[in-house]
Amino acid sequence: MKSVIVFTVVVLVLATGVWGRVPPGVNDTIGGPWPTGEEIMRRIDENLVVESAVSRATMIIHGRSGTRTITSKAWRKGRNNSLVEYLSPPREKGKKMLRLGDKIWNYVPEPNDRIITISGHLLRQAVMGSDLSYEDITENDRLVERYEAVVTGEEQYEGRPCWVIGMTATAKDVAYHSRRVWVDKERWLPLKEERFAKSGRLLKTTRITEAFQVEGRWYPKRMIFKDMLSRGNGTDYIIESIDFDVQILDHMLTKAALRR
């Protein structure tokens, strides 16, 4: 009887967390081993960071004055080189956006065939009135190189078991100082993310509401971006199709290619 009581007390103590949270990097706790924050970020990177890809996407902007839908095709190569061509609506058709490193060029064919350079803080401005910045659309950075992460818990999110991690920037030039991410334990996708300013104010949320498996990796199918400082209703970003490791010739990602 005494041993049963002792066993029960030990179980209750452990279950209520009296021993405290397991520090990051320590893998043993109740319910099985916890991965480290770095491992989780690495698994996310394996899914989301691509060497090269060609994709088609639809962006649905739920503004205060109505909803706009924009479709685009994107070629992405390496970390920060990409080209996006807008396909519809007619007003946006033919516009292109080229990112090479930390510079972006916007090509506007009508009415006067102009190329506009964007850099610095403008990279973080909203694209076409959406909740996505130019950087959100074109970034392809590895999280492990820019953040350190601490696993803060486990939660169910939209019916899926998730690790909750808190990320803090280690690189100086990151847009968001910290992030809290709900990472699908099986698919290693950031199902929900909160991005914070240095002051701790919540700036942006992203949610993956649908995912699909392509060539062995899980990838977001439908995401919702929301600028938390504005009163808009967010922007849906839907990836209609994507091909990974496609050969993209260097000349495609040049300023000269914008007018082709």
Place this chain on the structure above:
Amino acid sequence: MLTIRLAFRNIMGAGLRTWLNIIVLALVLVMIIWVQGLIDGMREYMITAEINANLGGGQFWHRDYDPYDPLSYEESHAPPSPALQELITRGEATPILVAPAAIYPEGRMQSALLKGIDPTQEIISIPGRVLEAQDGDAIPALIGAQMAKQTKLGVGDYVTVRWRDANGTFDADDVRIVEIMHTPVPSIDVGQIWIPIERLRIMLQTPGEASLLLLRKGIPEIPEGGDAWVHRSLDYLLKDILEIIRFRLVTSRIIYGLLLFMGLLAIFDTQVLSVWRRRKEIGTLMALGMERDRVTGLFTFEGALHGILAVALGTVIGIPVLYYTFATGLPVPEMMSDFGVAIPQRLYPSYGIPLIVGTALVVLVSVTVVSFLPVSRITKLKPTDALRGGRS
């Protein structure tokens, strides 16, 4: 003397035609002085307002700072050089720090410029003192009336501002509007939020840095800025305003030219008609022994007399009209405040002696020249032909 008497009697004899010519010329003269006075008044106002509220007595810019290139703002800040720091310490210069930001009035994102200013500075007329010693944690902010109208913000309102620090990381906080300044100078108003410079330096993580320095008017010696700082004189800073004025001058001079042309056309027409209709008179005068040059002089003087009488009439009409607008000014439509330059609520013209005398001389000389052109044919007339009234 005979010529003057004759000329006066002749043009008075022409009656209504003469008076119409004189009235048209007088109105042209008054109109030119009035419009030019308004342009001069506008120029003086724009320059004075810009210097007092925005430019100071010249500036030092960080070498990468370009007010017309928002892309330059993020990289263009540095600590002032020792010589410039010395100016700041002596109160002969004040630093301004500029940073791009986004604000969210009523949840709508808008681009804005955060400008840090020393609240105690007295070099420009921005009421920076209101930024001193504000209660609470919110960042005290000063905005212009146009910015307040555009963002629907009032005194005491809070608005969220998002910016990036020197490393490019987002940060956000609330600012509280502590004052709305009414300034005619849009370059310190539209799209701008003024906050204490020390606060902005902390927000951007740029301690002791500035994007530009404003100099006090009339400082005896401009020091070297060093590698990072470039001196911009008032001539350089006022270049755009002077260019706008110059463009207005060109267009207004075209209008003066057209007005004057119409007046001169009437004089020319009168002179041609006089020479044609008064051939027998010309012949008689020459037959009686008047030299050709004197006859030509008489007719030319008749024409020029129109100009002299127009100046006299213009003085009578102009003094009350010009004085009235000088004393009361002209109301400027509110829509003109969106033009991007300092526009007063009432525009007071500026009439200088050179403007009045110069315009009168231009009218007199051009009337004389135009009067001479048709009568120069008289020198080719033979008295007999002229007496007959036939062609020569």
